[in-house]
Every structure is written in structure tokens, then in C-alpha cells.
Amino acid sequence: MNLHVLLVEDDYDLAASLVEYLELENITCDHAANGLHGLELTQQNQYDVLLLDVMMPKMDGLSLCDTLRKDGVDTPVLMLTARDTLDDKIAGFSVGTDDYLIKPFALKELLIRVRALAKRRSSQSRKYTVANLELDTEALIARRDGKALVLTPTEWKLLLELTRHSPQVVTREQLMRAVWGDDTPESNTLKVHMHKLRQKVDKPFKTPLITTLPRHGFVLRNDDEKNS
Structure with a gap:
């Protein structure tokens, strides 16, 4: 299954590592450094999974996810964050997040979660x-x-x-x-x-x-x- 994902992450070093790893796994990965640019890319392209950092300039990950859901975009969202309290997770799920991955994380776990979210979506009626x-x-x-x-x-x-x-x-x-x-x-x-x-x-x-x-x-x- 050839996947196309979007990574919205303002840490350029981390983003470069994630993009390189995912593309080595034959997953096309676009990158945006802030939420507003990420929103623009979702309006221009169809993605299988969205990887959103929580704390970002211009528009944070939670606001971006909330905006997408209100616009009717049902693409699976995997939130990447160092914030791991129950309240943080509740805030994410309340705006339509599908899964959480706490930083720092193993690249292999990221890959497994991305493929699982994509597979879950592909099994649903389009x-x-x-x-x-x-x-x-x-x-x-x-x-x-x-x-x-x-x-x-x-x-x-x-x-x-x-x-x-x-x-x-x-x-x-x-x-x-x-x-x-x-x-x-x-x-x-x-x-x-x-x-x-x-x-x-x-x-x-x-x-x-x-x-x-x-x-x-x-x-x-x-x-x-x-x-x-």
C-alpha cells in the first residue's frame, strides 16, 4: 500500500529525520512547519494520515485538527506531543484526534501506528x-x-x-x-x-x-x- 502522509512539525531537525525514515519505508511524506501551512496543504492534497505536532506557531495541532474536522475532513490524525497527561489526551480526542504518540518515540512505533491508521481508513467505505x-x-x-x-x-x-x-x-x-x-x-x-x-x-x-x-x-x- 503506497501511502501519502503529511507531517506538520516546527522542529526542522526532527521533521527531517521523520521524513527521511518514512520515505525509506516507501511512504511519501510532505512537511509543513506550522499549522497554517499544514491547513493549506490539506486543502491542496489528499492524505492517508496526518501527523500533527501539538505546540506549533500560527496554528497549533489541536486547532488544526479541530478546523479540519469542522470542515468535514476525516483523514486519520496521529498527534505527536511531549504532553502526556490525561487532560492533554482528552483535549486531543475531543477535537477528533485518532491516536497519540508521546515524544520521544521509536521510529518503528511511528511506522506501525501510521500503517495501522491508514489500514483502518482504507477498510472503511470511501x-x-x-x-x-x-x-x-x-x-x-x-x-x-x-x-x-x-x-x-x-x-x-x-x-x-x-x-x-x-x-x-x-x-x-x-x-x-x-x-x-x-x-x-x-x-x-x-x-x-x-x-x-x-x-x-x-x-x-x-x-x-x-x-x-x-x-x-x-x-x-x-x-x-x-x-x-
Whole structure:
């Protein structure tokens, strides 16, 4: 199983050692030195496991984990910390942490925990459902009301990003990063692709799911959530 993990750690020496070790074990490891950069990377890439230090500048690990969970990101989180009191662990689990590893730790134990979290996630269904819309990320199939939607790769990425974050608002910047990364498209490119996506996801059906929020972005949610 080829894994892609993100390490968010402000100790550069420790981070370099962990990245080197994990990549020797055939695990691709991205690194961010603070929580805000880590948040940006999670919006640009799909990871199998997130390794978060607790004490970091700009945004600490607990705040980062809390933000990700509120945004609908369910990627397993392994918290790396020297703080090992029960209260510390309760604080971590309360924001959605999946596991804790107390510093200093053996590299082999880190590897075992990373693989265990990734395996646990891969054994779960990779399906997202919003109203009568379903995305199967394993089969790369989108269906609405049981009917398969024929999407281009760009439309699939846009719909997946909207579905992953539903019922939260997804900004234009988030959508552009999810699809094009750092290669910023022309100003009207996103508008054109969103129009085409709506023609496939909403137009053939009675109830639209995609809503534009001027100056904010887009949201995918059902009628009950829109009116609540």
C-alpha cells in the first residue's frame, strides 16, 4: 500500500529525520512547519494520515485538527506531543484526534501506528452522500437518484471537494487549489466549469443541490439544510 502522509512539525531537525525514515519505508511524506501551512496543504492534497505536532506557531495541532474536522475532513490524525497527561489526551480526542504518540518515540512505533491508521481508513467505505447524490471515490463514480453522472476529471474534482465539505461553504480559492493547485487558471475558468457541473448535477433533477453564495463561494447541500 503506497501511502501519502503529511507531517506538520516546527522542529526542522526532527521533521527531517521523520521524513527521511518514512520515505525509506516507501511512504511519501510532505512537511509543513506550522499549522497554517499544514491547513493549506490539506486543502491542496489528499492524505492517508496526518501527523500533527501539538505546540506549533500560527496554528497549533489541536486547532488544526479541530478546523479540519469542522470542515468535514476525516483523514486519520496521529498527534505527536511531549504532553502526556490525561487532560492533554482528552483535549486531543475531543477535537477528533485518532491516536497519540508521546515524544520521544521509536521510529518503528511511528511506522506501525501510521500503517495501522491508514489500514483502518482504507477498510472503511470511501463513499460520500448528500441527499440523493452519492460519490464513490474508490470506483470514481458519481450517481444522483441512482443515475450515473458522466463527469470530466475537472468536474469530478470540483464535485468531490464540494461533497467532502458539505454542508460547509467552499471558497473559490479552495476549489481552484483542489483542482489546479498552484497553477491559477484564468478568472472565468472556474465559473465555466461550475456551470457545466450544474448542468449535470442539478438541471436533470427537481431539486438543485449546488448553490452560489456571492463573495463567499459555493455550497452543496439539500433543501432542508438550506432552509435551516
